Amino acid sequence: MSLSIDQQIEAMSRLWPAFKLVAREESAALWQGPVRPLLQTYRVAIAYRAPLMVERFSVRVVQPQVQILSPALRPRRGDAEGLLPHVYYGPDGDVSLCMLDPDSDEWSPAELLAGTTVPWVTDWLVAYEGWRATGEWTGTGRHVEPA
Amino acid sequence: MAWPPPPKDPFADPLDAVLAEIAINLQLPPGLHAKAVDRYEAVRTYIERPGSPLHGRVACFYPQGSMRIDATISTRGTDDEYDIDIVAEITGRDDGPEALLDDLEAALAGYQVSKIVRKTRCIALYYADGMHLDVTPARRTGLKEKEGVIAHAKKGVGAPQARYVPMNAFAFGEWYCARTPTEERFAKALNERLYAQAGMVFAEADVHDVPDQTPLIIKSVTTVVLQLLKRHRNIAYADETGRVPPSIVLSCHAGHAAQPGMGLADMVIRQARWTARAIDDAARQGRLLSVPNPEYPAELFTDRWPENQTQQQGYARHLHALANGLESAQRGNVQLEDLQAWLRVQFGERVVTRSVKAFNDRLGRQVKAGQHGYTRQGGLFTPAAPAIIGSLSGLAPVAARAHTNMGERRFS
Numbered sequence: 001m002s003l004s005i006d007q008q009i010e011a012m013s014r015l016w017p018a019f020k021l022v023a024r025e026e027s028a029a030l031w032q033g034p035v036r037p038l039l040q041t042y043r044v045a046i047a048y049r050a051p052l053m054v055e056r057f058s059v060r061v062v063q064p065q066v067q068i069l070s071p072a073l074r075p076r077r078g079d080a081e082g083l084l085p086h087v088y089y090g091p092d093g094d095v096s097l098c099m100l101d102p103d104s105d106e107w108s109p110a111e112l113l114a115g116t117t118v119p120w121v122t123d124w125l126v127a128y129e130g131w132r133a134t135g136e137w138t139g140t141g142r143h144v145e146p147a
Numbered sequence: 148m149a150w151p152p153p154p155k156d157p158f159a160d161p162l163d164a165v166l167a168e169i170a171i172n173l174q175l176p177p178g179l180h181a182k183a184v185d186r187y188e189a190v191r192t193y194i195e196r197p198g199s200p201l202h203g204r205v206a207c208f209y210p211q212g213s214m215r216i217d218a219t220i221s222t223r224g225t226d227d228e229y230d231i232d233i234v235a236e237i238t239g240r241d242d243g244p245e246a247l248l249d250d251l252e253a254a255l256a257g258y259q260v261s262k263i264v265r266k267t268r269c270i271a272l273y274y275a276d277g278m279h280l281d282v283t284p285a286r287r288t289g290l291k292e293k294e295g296v297i298a299h300a301k302k303g304v305g306a307p308q309a310r311y312v313p314m315n316a317f318a319f320g321e322w323y324c325a326r327t328p329t330e331e332r333f334a335k336a337l338n339e340r341l342y343a344q345a346g347m348v349f350a351e352a353d354v355h356d357v358p359d360q361t362p363l364i365i366k367s368v369t370t371v372v373l374q375l376l377k378r379h380r381n382i383a384y385a386d387e388t389g390r391v392p393p394s395i396v397l398s399c400h401a402g403h404a405a406q407p408g409m410g411l412a413d414m415v416i417r418q419a420r421w422t423a424r425a426i427d428d429a430a431r432q433g434r435l436l437s438v439p440n441p442e443y444p445a446e447l448f449t450d451r452w453p454e455n456q457t458q459q460q461g462y463a464r465h466l467h468a469l470a471n472g473l474e475s476a477q478r479g480n481v482q483l484e485d486l487q488a489w490l491r492v493q494f495g496e497r498v499v500t501r502s503v504k505a506f507n508d509r510l511g512r513q514v515k516a517g518q519h520g521y522t523r524q525g526g527l528f529t530p531a532a533p534a535i536i537g538s539l540s541g542l543a544p545v546a547a548r549a550h551t552n553m554g555e556r557r558f559s
Contacts, residue, residue, distance in 0.1 A: 015543060016525070035525025038161040040482045071480075082556030089557060098554035106550045119521050119545050123514050124552060126527045129483040130507035138511020141552040 002057075002109035005029050005050040015114040019046070027052065032069065035118065037125040043069040044121055051109050060102035062109055064117045067096050068125075074132060085137045086124065097124050101142070156530040157336045158509075162476050163411040164529075165486065167337060168502035168509075169494055170371045170411070173220045173378050174364055175229055177345045179278075181362075183214065183231045186280055190272065194235065194254035194282075201254040204239040206287065211316035213377075213394060216323045217366055218401075220374045220381075232269075232281045234316055236293065241286060244298030244309045251284045267301050268312075285314060293317035294443055312450065318442035319395075323402040327367040330407050336531035337365040344505075372414040373401040375494070376422075376466075382495045383465045392462050395448045396438045397422065403441075412477060416470040423466035426459045435459060469493055483507070517547040 005027045012019050012031055019033030028049035034041050048064040051057040073095060075083035087095045099120040100107045107116055127139025158164040175183075191208040194201045212232040213219040221229060237247060252265050255272070260280075262273040269283040287295040293315055300309035341364060342349035365371060376397050384391040397418075404421045406414070429436045435453050440446035453459035472489055475481070481489075483503065491499045510529055513519050518533035521543040528542055536542065 015545060018524070036522075037525065037527050038483060039476055039486065040480045041524075071482075077559070082558055085556075086552035086554035088554055097552075099550055099552055101551040101553055104551065106548075115545050116548065116550070118525060119543075119547065120550050122521055122525050122527050123550070126510055126514065127552065130510060132482065133484040133487045134504050134507045136504070136507060136511075138507055138514075139552055140515060140550065141554075143554065143556050 002051050002053065003112065005048075008048065008050060008113050011112045011114040012118075015112075016118050019044075019118070035122050035125065037122045038129055040071070040129070042071065042125060045069050046113060046117055046121075048113060048117075057109065058102070059100075059108060063100060063102060063107065064113055065096050066099070066117065066121055067094065073128070076132070079135070081131065081137055082143075085128070085131055086139075086141050086143075097121065099124050156532070156535075157333045157411070158531045159528060160410055160412065161527075162473065162486075164509075165490070165502065165506050166375065166411040166415065167340075167371075168505045169378075169490070169498055170365070170375055171337060171341050171344065172498045172502050172505075173374050174341055175219055177342055177347055177362075177364060179229065180214075180219075180364065183229075183278065183280070186274070186278070187231065187233045190233070190255070190258070190280060190282060191235070193258055194251065199254040200250040201235075201237060204237050204250075206236040206238045207293070208233060208235050209293075209317060210234075211283070211320065213398070215316070215320035216327075216370060216373075216398060217364070218370050218373045218377070218394075218398060220377055229277060230279045230281060232283065234283050234285050234293075234297075234314075236285050236287055236295065238287070243300075244311050245300040245302070247284045247286065247298040248300055248302070251282060255282070265302055268297055268299055286311070288313075289315075289443075291315065291318065291443070313443060313445035313447075315440060315443035315446060319399070319440050319446075322442050323398060326402045326405045327369045328407060329363065329366040330368055332531075333368055333371075334363055334366050337371070338363055339531070341365060367405075367407065368409055368411060368414050369401050369405040369407070369418075372411060372418050373397055375411075375415055376401075376418055378494050378498070379419075379465070379469055380462075382493065383462075390452045390454065390458075392422075393448060393452055396436070396452070399438050399441065399448055400425065412473050416473050419466040419470040423463040423470070426453075426463040426466075430456060430460055430463070514547070515549075517549060519547050521545050521547075 009021055009029055016033060019031045021029060022032050023030040031046045033044060035044055045067045046064050049062065051062050073084055077083065084095060086098050088098050089095060123139055127137050131137045157167055191205060195205050196202065210232065211234045214231050219229060235251065248265065251270050255263055255270055258272065260272045261275045264271045269281040272280040283297050285295045285297045289295065295314060296311035297314045299312050338349045377394055380392055400421045401418050404418050426436050436449050436459050438448040440448060476486055487499060487503045510527065513529045513533065520528040520536040522528055523543050
């Protein structure tokens with residue numbers, strides 16, 4: 001059963017009080033806040049719309065959208081992982097992190113973002129910093145390749 | 148709201164963890180210590196053989212310097228050479244410092260090593276695998292255990308420059324070790340990593356009861372930091388041919404600065420500032436740094452360095468820069484690749500590259516295995532002992548869970 005946006009907001013506020021709710025519209029919410037995975041603090045935006053009880057949904061569509069607001073992610077040309085590993089590109093070139101396999105049962109709207117999305121941002125950023133430093137992505141990962 | 152800090156663990160803080168990896172990469176490989184002991188015992192047997200000028204005259208033969216206090220690292224500017232310092236206490240007739248060195252040199256003649264070099268205070272034996280064994284002849288002069296003198300004489304220069312220099316390396320070693328007790332959690336975590344890197348198992352629950360096959364190589368934060376500072380000095384002076392700040396000065400300051408329980412980065416800052424400020428104080432008073440042996444004040448560790456203000460103030464600047472950089476990493480914002488670039492300048496390219504790779508590999512392994520937690524600031528917490536994570540109140544109450552980073556690849 002999907003959790004309501006109020007439940008998500010309450011859990012975010014309780015577990016990650018530094019994340020602030022910056023916008024709310026019906027069942028959608030936008031949070032911004034800091035994480036410091038290693039020795040760099042990043043500002044992160046998490047946007048999410050909780051699906052309605054009666055709504056048929058796809059995890060691919062409803063999964064939270066995560067963007068790194070600052071500092072900007074640093075792409076690397078010529079890397080086998082691509083310019084940036086494990087991201088999705090929006091129509092205008094915006095980058096959002098992809099931290100789950102939508103075809104698995106790793107995540108569903110019945111999960112708290114506070115217990116999944118925020119820690120997974122940390123996991124992603126640690127792997128990202130390691131990739132930038134060493135060229136190796138040591139986190140989990142699989143690329144979605146064009147058919 | 149102030150959250151409690153994560154608990155003390157050698158690998159909990161990312162900066163401490165990277166420094167720990169560097170320190171692990173500076174250690175003598177397991178087995179080399181035993182080889183060094185075998186070699187110095189063989190040297191003793193050789194110089195005492197019948198017919199040797201030192202036959203029946205070696206009262207004792209003991210490690211001094213870094214080997215005595217477990218702070219040996221690879222030699223200046225290289226990754227594959229190791230210095231071992233031994234004192235040979237000689238009894239019998241006293242024909243002066245030059246003769247003392249002459250006797251030792253003659254006693255070592257023909258010993259099977261790559262090269263034997265007579266220096267001003269010791270005879271250096273060079274082995275084909277990169278190990279150097281410096282044997283320093285000493286004479287006992289005091290009642291206190293092993294209080295004595297060593298010879299200082301350049302061969303052929305003549306008696307006027309030759310002299311005896313006060314020395315009690317043994318008492319200094321005892322003093323240092325008493326001030327730097329084994330820190331159990333730290334020692335266990337780093338020795339496990341060190342032995343694992345060599346493909347060996349170090350599985351002792353009690354660091355006071357280690358078997359001979361896997362001796363405790365890393366014991367205290369203080370000594371590991373001393374090793375890091377020696378490496379930092381070696382890199383800073385890699386292209387210089389003159390005298391460099393002596394290890395014994397750094398060791399003595401490390402002993403004074405010792406404070407069990409500190410994290411690695413904090414201790415690097417403490418020791419670096421300790422020496423830098425001692426130099427600053429001396430410079431303000433227009434004098435040179437003076438560091439006596441705390442157990443034998445007649446022995447001055449600074450008798451050959453610094454030679455002038457330029458030398459000592461140059462080193463103080465190196466040390467302040469190291470401490471400033473670490474403080475900046477602790478308090479500010481630095482990404483791993485930028486930290487790596489800075490650390491390469493401080494500790495050398497190869498060692499740091501290897502260490503950051505090891506750090507990254509370990510984080511990846513622990514995250515994939517779910518052996519991690521999260522700090523209240525969204526920090527990754529990957530302790531040496533992952534089993535403790537569930538019981539820690541300082542962490543965010545969020546369990547690590549498996550997930551798959553997906554995404555598309557774009558190359559332009």
